[in-house]
Amino acid sequence: MPRRRRKPFDFSTAIVFFISAISGVTVYLREGQERFFAIFRSDVLLFGNMLPKMLAGCLIGGFVTLLLPRELVARLVGAESGLLGLLIATATAVVLPGGPFTIYPVAGAFLGIGADAGTAIAFITSWMVLGYNRALVWELPFFGPDFVLWRIAVCVPLPFIAGILGRMAIRAFALQMDSPR
Amino acid sequence: MMLAVNLFLWVVVVVLGVMVAMRGTDLFRENVRDSIIEFLRLIPRIALGVIGSGFIADAMPQDLIIPWIGPQSGMLGVAIATLGGAATSGGPVVGFSIAAAALKSGGGAPQVIAYVTAWSLFSIQRLIGWEIPSMPSRVVWLRATVSVPLPFLAAAAAMLLHRP
Numbered sequence: 355m356p357r358r359r360r361k362p363f364d365f366s367t368a369i370v371f372f373i374s375a376i377s378g379v380t381v382y383l384r385e386g387q388e389r390f391f392a393i394f395r396s397d398v399l400l401f402g403n404m405l406p407k408m409l410a411g412c413l414i415g416g417f418v419t420l421l422l423p424r425e426l427v428a429r430l431v432g433a434e435s436g437l438l439g440l441l442i443a444t445a446t447a448v449v450l451p452g453g454p455f456t457i458y459p460v461a462g463a464f465l466g467i468g469a470d471a472g473t474a475i476a477f478i479t480s481w482m483v484l485g486y487n488r489a490l491v492w493e494l495p496f497f498g499p500d501f502v503l504w505r506i507a508v509c510v511p512l513p514f515i516a517g518i519l520g521r522m523a524i525r526a527f528a529l530q531m532d533s534p535r
Numbered sequence: 536m537m538l539a540v541n542l543f544l545w546v547v548v549v550v551l552g553v554m555v556a557m558r559g560t561d562l563f564r565e566n567v568r569d570s571i572i573e574f575l576r577l578i579p580r581i582a583l584g585v586i587g588s589g590f591i592a593d594a595m596p597q598d599l600i601i602p603w604i605g606p607q608s609g610m611l612g613v614a615i616a617t618l619g620g621a622a623t624s625g626g627p628v629v630g631f632s633i634a635a636a637a638l639k640s641g642g643g644a645p646q647v648i649a650y651v652t653a654w655s656l657f658s659i660q661r662l663i664g665w666e667i668p669s670m671p672s673r674v675v676w677l678r679a680t681v682s683v684p685l686p687f688l689a690a691a692a693a694m695l696l697h698r699p
Binding site for chain 2: 364366367369370371373374376377378380381384385389393394396397398400401403405406407408409410411412413414415416417418420421454455458459461462465471474475478479482483488490491492493495496497499500501503504505507508509511512515516519520523524529530531
């Protein structure tokens with residue numbers, strides 16, 4: 355499966371760069387060289403510590419993409435219903451690497467083969483709040499492991515809650531989810 | 536703790552790597568090369584965000600942040616952070632830079648968790664750019680609607696546990 359190449363620099367990165375530069379100059383002028391380099395050093399250290407984990411995250415992502423093709427995931431999740439369905443949807447979304455360009459087509463596919471909307475909602479929610487790939491590669495360098503692990507821990511129930519609420523809403527309001535968009 | 540996390544991750548890398556290598560060494564080599572290129576491409580953006588957020592946090596006046604989303608701001612602070620997260624457009628560099636800057640400049644952990652959760656669930660760019668084109672739109676709107684309580688629940692759990 356080809357991966358979408360991320361550009362190393364884009365518009366929103368340019369904005370972050372611009373604001374960071376202004377903030378850096380502000381700190382340097384207002385609080386002096388010593389404070390400037392103290393902040394710089396601690397953030398470079400945090401980032402450097404996370405580099406091996408980021409690399410591991412990228413490698414795991416590549417391997418899992420090969421070992422767990424999305425057709426298999428769609429069949430696995432689409433075949434189950436009930437609470438077990440929510441559990442499988444949540445668990446597979448945690449281990450499935452990749453960005454929105456892999457996740458939504460998978461969710462769309464298992465809707466197509468008969469999974470209910472609640473399962474799809476649990477799957478997408480799980481990828482958004484529990485996905486290890488983004489946590490490892492993106493979040494960890496910013497926050498360090500303590501914050502990230504606790505954030506994930508308090509988010510564990512969320513995919514189930516979203517899936518169950520979705521099913522309740524479908525039943526309560528007799529929503530038609532299988533009609534075309 | 537850090538060592539255990541690193542060790543665990545690299546054990547996973549080795550196990551998965553062996554599984555891929557058993558399917559073919561060329562496949563393995565190509566996959567590793569792609570992943571390393573991906574990693575190298577990510578470095579400049581994440582480095583910029585991490586280092587930049589440190590400066591942004593220090594340059595921002597703390598008496599502006601703390602009353603709004605500080606540890607004492609309670610559920611109102613969580614609501615403000617949730618709205619902010621949902622309104623943030625842009626990729627992970629933007630979302631995580633803002634969140635990290637808020638945490639470093641005195642934002643409360645539950646409030647920052649609400650921000651990150653809301654940004655993950657509702658980022659308009661991803662909703663319009665990816666989700667609506669690839670899913671039936673009724674499912675997308677149902678998902679967005681049932682997700683409204685989630686940032687509040689995550690923040691409440693963090694408050695109850697007094698963590699992180």
